[in-house]
Each structure stands twice: as structure tokens, then as C-alpha cells.
Amino acid sequence: MASTHRHCTLDWDQRIFAVDSSPTLGITEPFYFTSQSNIPPDLPGTSPEWPMLVNGGAAHSVCVTIPHPVRAARLYRALGPRVSQAVPAGCKVLKLLSYLPGDPHRSLASGFLICDPQSGTDTVDRLRALLGEHRPHLYFCSYRQIPGGEVRKEPWGENGEPMECTRVVRVGAPDLSPFEINIQHCAVYNSLDRARTVLQECSTFIPEATNVLDLLSKSNTSSGKGRFPVIVVEGLDATGKSTLTKTLQESLKATLLISPPDCINQWRKRFDEEPTLIKRAYYAAGNYIVASEIAKGSMQSPVIVDRYWHSTAAYAIATETGGSVQNLPSRHHEIYQWPNDLLRPDLVILLTVCDEERIKRMQRRGLEETKEEKELKSNSMFRQKVEEVYKRIENPQCIIIDASFSKEMVFNEALSIIKKKCAI
């Protein structure tokens, strides 16, 4: 995770702004715009329509300009709910990214686009009041469509005063999606080093990160697998993972492991509250600690693992992708590749169950639901995305079992796949 991001306060006119899709606002695909003076030859202007500015509406962009990724992520995370609460009813807050087209990886900055169909002056006042104290770390602009259809950007000055207006225009999607780059940077850790760096960087304000780092340093995260097979069971919550892993453990006389491992589970809630960048570093680190346990366990017996890398990547990618399954990074994207430095299992089984049955099982189980589980229950789009990412992850790819049948049938099918694929 580079700490060398470029956020030059002078380069805003050279940046492309990318607004995430929002089906409720009629934005089904990401929306890109830039200053008229900055249209690159490979990004021809597109339709002049700005759905968020029709009928006199206004929009306001807020970008976090802190170059340090961990600090930027924390400010962005802290501001999100406060911006949504502060703006008048009827306003919509969308996810915004901004980047320099020649260097998207190092220049990416996160922010919000506040769409105000009423174009009320109190929206600006409330944003100024809320964001004033963070002024040195933010870049604000307002957008309006003038008669004739041109869209004007009005940056806010150092003291919130309006500055000179410039013309902005829509442009087409770039070859490299900034949303996908953002997921690669802040949500999917393809090496232990990257996760470790973020945990080190946040340990001054999250003491628990030091505990995770200590456990990592005591784990032999790079040792290889023993001679016994390693089988991972994956799936959405309540698809029957614990049920199957327990019966497999008994029948195969296997070692049963779980990711995140028990030794770091006490800090899970703490990391779940943090921004994606930090939360996902915790889960990634957990997989490497489990890898050292797998290496040890597989020298003595078969190993069954309840969740592993597939879960870490699937939830992270699905959470960070706006809108529907169509917006996920395309199949075979490098984001779906197994990290080279993480121990690979011999087999990954994905349990799938239709939504109705899964919700019934969750209710029968009666445990307290986490925020994410509530979202999974209410948001079928999110569920579809998680499951689709599970299916796209490669090397190893998962083998799907329809787990809507009885526990015995699911167990028998899993056993027959294991016997076929592993030397048991």
C-alpha cells in the first residue's frame, strides 16, 4: 500500500471525476466528467445530459485530499454518515472518485457527490458548517447547469468563498475503471506485505493492530502444506458451512480450522467498525495466520477450513462495487487471482442455497444478526454479487454444491467430491 499518493491542490482541473452508479437516480453506470480544458484525446465527450442537474438541481463534490491512505480512509469513513445526515431530505449522496488520467493508481482520491434536486442554499450552508473544520483536507466544488445546457463548476475558496467558474463536460468511461483500481488499493490484499503495512500504519490509533501484527510475526505464514488434503468450505451466512465442516471433521478425522482464527477473533468487532482499507487488512492477515495453522495441521491429518480467502475477497469486492452484478470487475480480472504468497487449499467447496431457505435457516438458528447479515438479508443485489465473486475467484476455483437439500445429502455430495478430487 503506497503512502505516496499524489493529491496536489493545483491539479484539480486536470482530474477526471467518476461518480458511482445509483439506480435510484437513474445512473445505471458510473458517470465521468472533467474540465472542458482537460478532455484527453482518448476520452471523447459523451452525452451532455447530467441526470443530477435536471430541472435546476445542483450538485456538490467533496474530495479528501490527504495523501496518507490510512488517514484519508478514516476521514472519508467518518464523514460519510455525517454528510448524509447533514444534507436536507431529498438530497442523495453518491460515491465519488477523482484521479489524474495519466496516473490513476497514485492519484486516486475518494469523495462524495451530493445531489440536491432543490438546489437549496441551506445545503451549501450545512455542508460548510459540517466540513469547515476539515477544510485543509478537502476540496469542494458546486455544479449547476446554466441556460443553454452548459455545466459550470464553481470551486470553493480557502474560506469557503466561491471562486471562478469553469466549464465541465461528461466524458466516456476510461479503459481502466477507477472503481476497480480503488478496490485493488483499498479492499483486496494480494500479499501479506500490503496487509501488514496497513496494520502497521494504523497501529498508533488502533492498538489491536499491534496484537494482530504480533501474532502474524509468531506465525510461519510462508510454510507449505503437509501431505494431507486441505478442504475449504465457503458460502454466504447460514448456507450450512459449520454444519458441513463439523460432520466432515468427524468423518475424515480432520483438523477443523476457521478464518478469522480464534486467536484474533476478539478484535473482529473493532476492525469491522473501521474503513474498508483497515477492516480488510485484518481479514487478510487472519488468512495468513490460518495458513500457518493449515500447514501444521496438514502434516498430521486432513484439514477442513470454514471460510478462507474466497470470503475475504468476495465480501470486499461485493461491498465496494456499486449497483448490480454487471458492475463487478469482469471475469479473469487480476482481482480474482489467489494471492501468490498464501497457502492454496486442494479443494474449495461453495455452498449455495436459495434466499428463502437461507433466511429460514438464519431465523431457525436464532443467533444475533450482524449489520452485514442484515444487509445480506435485505439486499439481494449484494447477495448476488458476493456469490458471483465466489464463483469468479481462480486458482483454485470453487466447486459448487446446491446445499438446499438435507444435511445428509449435502454431506454425501461433499464427501464424494472430496474422494474424487483429493487423495483420501
Ligand SMILES: Nc1ncnc2c1ncn2[C@@H]1O[C@H](COP(=O)(O)OP(=O)(O)O)[C@@H](O)[C@H]1O
Ligand atoms: N442442509 C441443511 N438443511 C436444513 N438445515 C440446515 C442444513 N444445513 C444447515 N442447516 C441449519 O441451518 C442453520 C445454519 O447452518 P450453519 O451450519 O450454522 O451455517 P453457516 O455456518 O454457513 O452460517 C443451522 O440452524 C443448521 O442446523
Ligand SMILES: Nc1ccn([C@H]2C[C@H](O)[C@@H](COP(=O)(O)OP(=O)(O)O)O2)c(=O)n1
Ligand atoms: N476468511 C474470512 C472470513 C470472513 N470474512 C468477512 C467477510 C464478511 O465481511 C464477514 C462474513 O462473516 P459472517 O460474520 O457473516 O460469517 P460467519 O457468521 O462468521 O460465518 O467476514 C473475511 O473477510 N474473510
